[in-house]
Amino acid sequence: MREDLAAATIDLLFGSSCVGCLEPGRALCGRCQRALVRRPSRTWPSPCPAGLPAVFATTLYDDVARAAVVAHKEEGRLSLAQPLGRALSWAVLAALAEVPRSRITAVAVVPVPSARRTVRDRGHDPLLRMSRRAVVELRRAGVAAELRPCLRVVRPVADQGGLSAHARALNLEHAFAVRRRPPASPVVVVDDVMTTGATLVEAARASRECGLDVIGSAVVAATARRLPHRFGDT
Secondary structure (H helix, E strand, O other), X not given: OHHHHHHHHHHXXXXXXXXXXXXXXXXXXXXXXXXXXXXXXXXXXOOOOOOOOOEEEEEEOOHHHXXXXXXXXHOOOHHHHHHXXXXXXXXXXXXXXXXXXXXXXXXXXXXXXXXXXXXXXXXXXXXXXXXXXXXXXXXXXXXXXXXXXXXXXXXXXXXXXXXXXXXXXXXXXXXXXXXXXXXXXXXXEEEEEEOOOHHHHHHHHHHHHOOOOEEEEEEXXXXXXXXXXXXXXX
């Protein structure tokens, strides 16, 4: 929370513009924030890989969502963690809504891990920051949520950019493992964007192999070619 406030203060003091519409002001204006958070929808890649937990996303990975994710992740616009985390919390809520209430009394939010070198090069862990904010929003909504970053990258992986769905799956095979005390609560695995689903499959595999109850997954955005229908449709 303090980091979010500090980032927002820096934006105000030194001047900023919305990453979505480029209007002067906050890193994401009110109008673009509303475009970012739509009614969450169930989505899946095509082809859908085996082992993929049910995936829920709040929007397309396009326009505002793409600009916000890239600016937060690659440009260090830390104040974007708040709207992105809020969007992620909506997707988690949608995942929880698909599970019988009798099965859940609390939920563990488990972010997909980044390699230590990647985090070091960026100077921060974007998904961890977003996930922390998402848990705050979930608790405000009355959900007994906890952040459990228990997954770790345990072997080198190549850059996923430009790889086919099959190549991504091979690249990530057995790349993750649970390296911290695993949560007892059911798990929702989270990421910023879903493209082929390979990362979520590997995160779910590592979690299940450790005995965790993976009840779904949630992302801020999914690529347009992977969506069965438009967001906001019933």
